[in-house]
Amino acid sequence: MxxxxxxxxxxxxxxxxxxxxxxxxxxxxxxxxxxxxxxxxxxxxxxxxxxxxxxxxxxxxxxxxxxxxxxxxxxxxxxxxxxxxxxxxxxxxxxxxxxxxxxxxxxxxxxxxxxxxxxxxxxxxxxxxxxxxxxxxxxxxxxxxxxxxxxxxxxxxxxxxxxxxxxxxxxxxxxSFDNQDNRTAIRSFVLESIKNNKIVLLPVPKYGRGTEIIDLFQDECEELSIYLDEILACQMTKQYKSWYKKTFSIPINLLNNWNGVPAVLFASDAQLSNDCTQALANKVIGLKGDIVFTGHIYKNTYSDFLIRNNMANVLDYPxxxxxxxxxxxxxxxxxxxxxxxxxxxxxxxxxxxxxxxxxxxxxxx
Structure with a gap:
């Protein structure tokens, strides 16, 4: 064999x-x-x-x-x-x-x-x-x-x-990494940006890491405005009991309804591979907001372009x-x-x- x-x-x-x-x-x-x-x-x-x-x-x-x-x-x-x-x-x-x-x-x-x-x-x-x-x-x-x-x-x-x-x-x-340290770093960065009245965009994969990062802000869900695209919103509301350790209590605001105000935005396109999320990223940059990538970025993607031109931040979430x-x-x-x-x-x-x-x-x- x-x-x-x-x-x-x-x-x-x-x-x-x-x-x-x-x-x-x-x-x-x-x-x-x-x-x-x-x-x-x-x-x-x-x-x-x-x-x-x-x-x-x-x-x-x-x-x-x-x-x-x-x-x-x-x-x-x-x-x-x-x-x-x-x-x-x-x-x-x-x-x-x-x-x-x-x-x-x-x-x-x-x-x-x-x-x-x-x-x-x-x-x-x-x-x-x-x-x-x-x-x-x-x-x-x-x-x-x-x-x-x-x-x-x-x-x-x-x-x-x-x-x-x-x-x-x-x-x-x-x-050698400590997952809790990475979680704390992402959470602190986002909360500081929101404190400074800024927009934060987190492009994440369709399935997996995104829900874990959204969970970082459950304790602040009443004070934070969090917007999710439809793919992520479905995962938060469907509550896969066989797969999840916990249930979510974050109010769901759809990304399509975001009107440009300071908020935390989650888009299920980690590489910014489609025109809509690229346009969203450009809008956030134009409004002097922050973009945070949290995982592996492939070469020659739009995400890679933003990172190489110092237009985005990288905070790994292992x-x-x-x-x-x-x-x-x-x-x-x-x-x-x-x-x-x-x-x-x-x-x-x-x-x-x-x-x-x-x-x-x-x-x-």
Whole structure:
């Protein structure tokens, strides 16, 4: 059995991992990347057409953004994920296997006598799962984007598990960070701007980090004017009880109704990729407001342009594990070999179990 890295190691995006054995060919995630002239996973048509199952950990572009490309190149297998991931991905396809939510921590789904998967919530966004695949007497864990420290999203913690191979998110790289310090920094910056009668725009992803940052201001919701676009407002009002640790009490003002007064604005377009949010950003700049980016920004996007021209601020809100957090996971589980992905920087590691892997590496399991 082999594990082929079609994308995701030593880069931020294009996450895609192909497992081939005697009986099955399985792909975990099929993401795109915006920091490269070629944005798709490195898979041949022959590889694509042999895939029987595609497991999606969640709907973010860097994990599911190349699925339509995969289908266009001959994929005819079954896509396996949560119902929320299916809905968010907007992928038009006929063959889905929807996994029910774990009732108590881990759940198990059997495909055949030779293939079953244990899975749980990964704490990254609504719909996000980790997978422990078992077939041909081997086990391979895929953490997806994983966080035990989310203030909003439930996580079925990885603990007491064995895997021959573990593919773990290390998007935080070598950085040692304290999530609470990052939350405090963002909250303080925004409140200070509002105190100075300024507008603050926070462009965030459609799903995930945005609701966590909105939650930072629940205690001030009566004093602050907070405006959300429709995608974020839906998430705040729908109250995904199976995925959220808490309920929200923030009054919902729709961004379309904002009239230019000092307020905190949330737009679900982290890269400012569409004309409407670009126009909104320009309006905020024209009114001498502040723009705050809180996550990874791809090169040559409008967000990147604003940052390079000192027209916006960057205050990271970590939603990925750094190496120090990965070590904690390794201590709580038994993984024979480990691959770290999602970080463009080389991870400073001294553990024998961690295997060096790059895009297009082929490893024997």
């Amino acid at each position: 082999n594990l082929y890295i079609a994308g995701g190691c030593n880069e931020h995006g294009r996450n895609s991992f192909l497992i081939t054995g005697d009986s099955y060919s399985i792909l975990v995630d099929c993401g795109a990347i915006e920091d490269d002239s070629y944005c798709y996973p490195y898979l041949t048509k022959q590889q694509i057409q042999s895939i029987q199952f595609l497991f999606l950990t969640h709907s973010h572009k860097d994990h599911a953004g190349a699925v339509n490309w995969l289908i266009g190149n001959g994929f005819q297998g079954i896509i396996i994920c949560s119902e929320e991931t299916r809905q968010q991905s907007l992928i038009k396809y006929s063959q889905w296997q929807i996994l029910s939510l774990p009732v108590q921590n881990y759940n198990r789904f059997t495909i055949s006598d030779n293939l079953y998967v244990t899975y749980g919530k990964s704490g990254h966004c609504v719909g996000s799962l980790w997978y422990l695949l078992n077939f041909e007497n081997k086990s391979i864990l895929f953490s997806g984007d994983y966080s035990e420290e989310s203030s909003i999203y439930k996580c079925d913690k990885l603990s007491g598990l064995y895997a021959d191979f573990a593919v773990l998110d290390c998007g935080g790289g070598n950085t 939603v990925h594990m750094g190496y120090s957090q990965v070590v904690k996971i390794l201590k709580k589980n038994s993984f024979r070999k480990v691959i770290l992905y999602h970080s463009p920087e080389k991870i400073e590691n001294n553990r024998e179990s961690v295997v060096e892997a790059t895009v297009r590496s082929k490893l024997s399991i």
